[in-house]
Amino acid sequence: MDKPVFEPKIVAFLCNWCSYAGADLAGVSRIQYPPNIRVIRVPCSGRINPLYIVKALQQGADGVLVSGCHPGDCHYISGNLFARRKFALLKKFLEQLGVEPERIRFSWVSAAEGVRFAQIIEKVTNDLRTRGPLPYFRKDPAQWELPL
Amino acid sequence: MKRPATEIAAIARELLAAGKIDLFIGYRQTSSPVRTTPCFLTPHDDVTRLVWNGFCSNNLAVYLTRMMGRKRIRVGVVAKGCDSRSIANLIRENQISREALVIVGMACPGMLDVAKVRAKLADPGIEKVEEIDGQVIVSSKGAIRSLARTDCLYDGCIGCRHPTPTVVDRLVGAAAPDRKSPVLDSTVRDFLVRPRAERWQIFESELAKCIRCHACRNACPNCYCQECFAEQTSPEWLSASNDMSNTLLYHIGRILHQAGRCVECGACARACPANVNLGLFTRLLADEVRERFAFESGISPEQPGLLSTFNADDRQEFMTEPE
Numbered sequence: 001m002d003k004p005v006f007e008p009k010i011v012a013f014l015c016n017w018c019s020y021a022g023a024d025l026a027g028v029s030r031i032q033y034p035p036n037i038r039v040i041r042v043p044c045s046g047r048i049n050p051l052y053i054v055k056a057l058q059q060g061a062d063g064v065l066v067s068g069c070h071p072g073d074c075h076y077i078s079g080n081l082f083a084r085r086k087f088a089l090l091k092k093f094l095e096q097l098g099v100e101p102e103r104i105r106f107s108w109v110s111a112a113e114g115v116r117f118a119q120i121i122e123k124v125t126n127d128l129r130t131r132g133p134l135p136y137f138r139k140d141p142a143q144w145e146l147p148l
Numbered sequence: 149m150k151r152p153a154t155e156i157a158a159i160a161r162e163l164l165a166a167g168k169i170d171l172f173i174g175y176r177q178t179s180s181p182v183r184t185t186p187c188f189l190t191p192h193d194d195v196t197r198l199v200w201n202g203f204c205s206n207n208l209a210v211y212l213t214r215m216m217g218r219k220r221i222r223v224g225v226v227a228k229g230c231d232s233r234s235i236a237n238l239i240r241e242n243q244i245s246r247e248a249l250v251i252v253g254m255a256c257p258g259m260l261d262v263a264k265v266r267a268k269l270a271d272p273g274i275e276k277v278e279e280i281d282g283q284v285i286v287s288s289k290g291a292i293r294s295l296a297r298t299d300c301l302y303d304g305c306i307g308c309r310h311p312t313p314t315v316v317d318r319l320v321g322a323a324a325p326d327r328k329s330p331v332l333d334s335t336v337r338d339f340l341v342r343p344r345a346e347r348w349q350i351f352e353s354e355l356a357k358c359i360r361c362h363a364c365r366n367a368c369p370n371c372y373c374q375e376c377f378a379e380q381t382s383p384e385w386l387s388a389s390n391d392m393s394n395t396l397l398y399h400i401g402r403i404l405h406q407a408g409r410c411v412e413c414g415a416c417a418r419a420c421p422a423n424v425n426l427g428l429f430t431r432l433l434a435d436e437v438r439e440r441f442a443f444e445s446g447i448s449p450e451q452p453g454l455l456s457t458f459n460a461d462d463r464q465e466f467m468t469e470p471e
Contacts, residue, residue, distance in 0.1 A: 050404050051377065051385060051397075058393045065468075071460065081458040089407045089436060091466050094400070096340060096432050098348025107468040119470030136348060139393045 008062035008128035012037040012121075013052065015045045017075040018110045019067035025114030033118035034125040037065065044068065046079025050090040053104060058139050063103045063128045067120070070108040080108070102127040103134065152200040152254065155320045156226060159252055160198060164191045169224040169250055173211055175204040181277045182262045186211060200226075200320075202260035202279055205302065207415040209234035209369035212244050222248040228256040230413035232313030233446025234369040237409055239315070240449045243372055253313030255321030257297065258305035260284065265300050269293060304414035304427055307333055314447050335428055336435050351396075351429065357422040358395050364426055365402060367419035370409045377401055399426075403433055408454025410434045411446045 014020040020041050026033060038061075042048055045068025053064045066087065068080040087106045095101050105124050109117045150158075160172040176187035176197045184203050188211075189195060209231050215223055227235055232253055238244045266272045269288055276287040284295045298306075307329040313319070339347065362378060365371045377385045378398055385401065386394045412434050417427040437443050440463065443454050 051401050054397055054400050054404075055385065058397055071464075078458060081460065081462070082455065084462055084464055085441075085455055085458055086407075088440060088463065088466055089433065090404060092436050092440070093404065093407075093433050095344075096347065096436070097351045097400075097429070098344045098346075100344070105468045106466065116470055120468060123471055124468065136352065137393050137396055139391055 006129055006132055008036055008125060008131075008133070009060060010037045010063045010065055010124060010128065011056040011061040012039050012065040012067065013042050013045070013048050014039055014109075015068040015075075015080070016041055016043050018069035018073060018108075019045075019117065021111035022067075022109040022113050022117040025111065026117045027114075029114045031114055031118040033121040036125045036128075037121055044074065044076050044079035045083040046074075046076065048083060048086075050086055053090065054094075057099075057103065057134060057137055060138065062131075062134045063105065063124065065105045065107065065120070065124050067107045067109045067117075070110055073110060099137075100131055102131050152320050153198055156200055156252060156254075157195040157198045159318050159320075160189060160195045160224060163224050163250055164189065164195070167191075168222065170221040171215060172224040173208050173215075174198040174226040174252075175200065175206070175208075180274075182260075182265065182274050198226075200254065201277070202257070202284065202297070202300075203262070203277075204228070204254075205259040205414070205418060207231050207234055207367070207369055207413045209238060210367060210415070212238060212249070213369070213372040216244045216248060220248070222250075224250040224252060226252050226254060227313050227316070228254050228259075229308060229310040229313055230256075230411050231369075232315050233310060233411035234413060236315045236446040236449045236451075237411065238369060238372075240451065240453065246449060251313065251315055251317045253316030253319045255319065255323055256308070256311045258301040258308060258311070260297070260300045261302045265295065268295055268299070302414055302418075303335060304412055304417075304431075309444070310447075315449060333431050333435060336431050339428060339432070352392070354425050354428075355395050355399055356392065357424050358399070358420075359422055360390075360395055360398060361421060363419040363421060364416035364424075367415040368406075369413075369415070370406055371402075377405075399429065403430055406430060407433055408437050408441070408443060409445050
């Protein structure tokens with residue numbers, strides 16, 4: 001029997017107006033993509049506190065994907081442009097500390113881009129399959145309040 | 149020329165006597181010759197206690213939010229280059245009022261790291277320190293050693309870009325021009341050339357020393373939140389357990405909150421009782437801000453915040469594109 005492939009857990013923060021609708025379109029269009037993402041719907045990519053991303057990794061995610069409207073398409077005019085500055089610094093900072101770049105991903109997906117959404121999930125998942133589980137920064141399961 | 153301490157005392161006396169301020173914050177010597185402590189003077193106090201020397205490293209801006217935040221008092225404060233940038237940030241972030249503040253700026257020659265001075269001496273017991281013409285003259289047990297000032301500066305002070313205060317009412321000493329230090333600090337460069345796994349290992353082993361006393365946060369003028377994420381219970385960002393991941397999350401969170409605000413005064417690192425090399429990790433982000441956005445915080449109170457503005461053409465090479 002083949003060695004089982006590692007299936008990463010990925011937390012995906014999707015903006016309500018574009019990327020979530022993009023994911024929905026991928027669904028209704030019956031486009032196949034890996035089932036490794038856990039979607040969290042947020043009003044805007046600008047709503048995402050960088051700590052959400054770091055906290056997700058600590059709590060057991062192998063990678064985090066944040067997706068919002070393309071620049072210029074934001075429902076709130078400029079939320080994604082504020083977010084872009086935060087994400088640029090967060091990603092670079094964590095990479096400098098030694099976190100692999102594949103673990104923190106940002107992308108723009110519009111409501112019409114179901115195919116693009118599926119392609120991005122495919123890419124992110126495949127990269128993390130080769131990377132393996134997050135080796136550090138995990139909360140020690142022995143100290144979790146709830147039994148696993 | 150008057151000694152800087154005399155000049156500060158004269159300014160403090162004048163401002164307090166004229167009723168222009170209710171409180172003056174400066175430095176006074178402690179029982180140790182290598183340590184000063186913040187000194188809070190009201191109109192009836194003795195201004196001659198004020199000192200100025202290479203050990204006035206505390207960032208006094210941290211007291212302004214605490215003193216001026218609730219009560220409507222007018223304060224005079226001694227500020228080095230970095231401290232004045234902290235003050236500019238606090239004014240910009242509407243934490244203190246510029247009108248109620250008199251900033252006595254010091255042309256800063258860089259602050260002395262006691263650990264570096266001690267390391268150069270055979271006997272760590274220091275009895276007296278004098279600073280003359282770029283030399284630090286240290287007496288200990290009758291022996292007198294003369295050290296070059298530049299060899300004893302804090303790491304953060306060596307590459308200081310703004311030794312002269314950026315926001316100032318009264319300047320003491322001669323203004324020095326802003327220095328054009330390299331965008332990337334040398335300690336940061338040394339860290340970044342290491343392989344990825346090794347960087348994480350350094351980060352983790354350095355923070356393994358942390359006891360989560362939050363002294364780094366308390367010493368930081370930028371950390372004025374009434375309720376810090378480190379102590380929030382809903383949501384609970386950090387649990388009270390001593391799990392290492394909580395320590396890492398605390399520091400990553402703390403440093404991220406400094407993005408575009410940190411003035412690299414080094415207060416966090418000096419406050420650390422466990423000697424964690426916080427300066428290195430804080431500087432990583434500050435350097436990235438400089439490199440990516442050509443932005444330096446605290447240059448003026450009118451300057452917009454880095455993360456409260458954007459450019460339509462900000463670089464986005466880090467975004468994921470499908471293959």
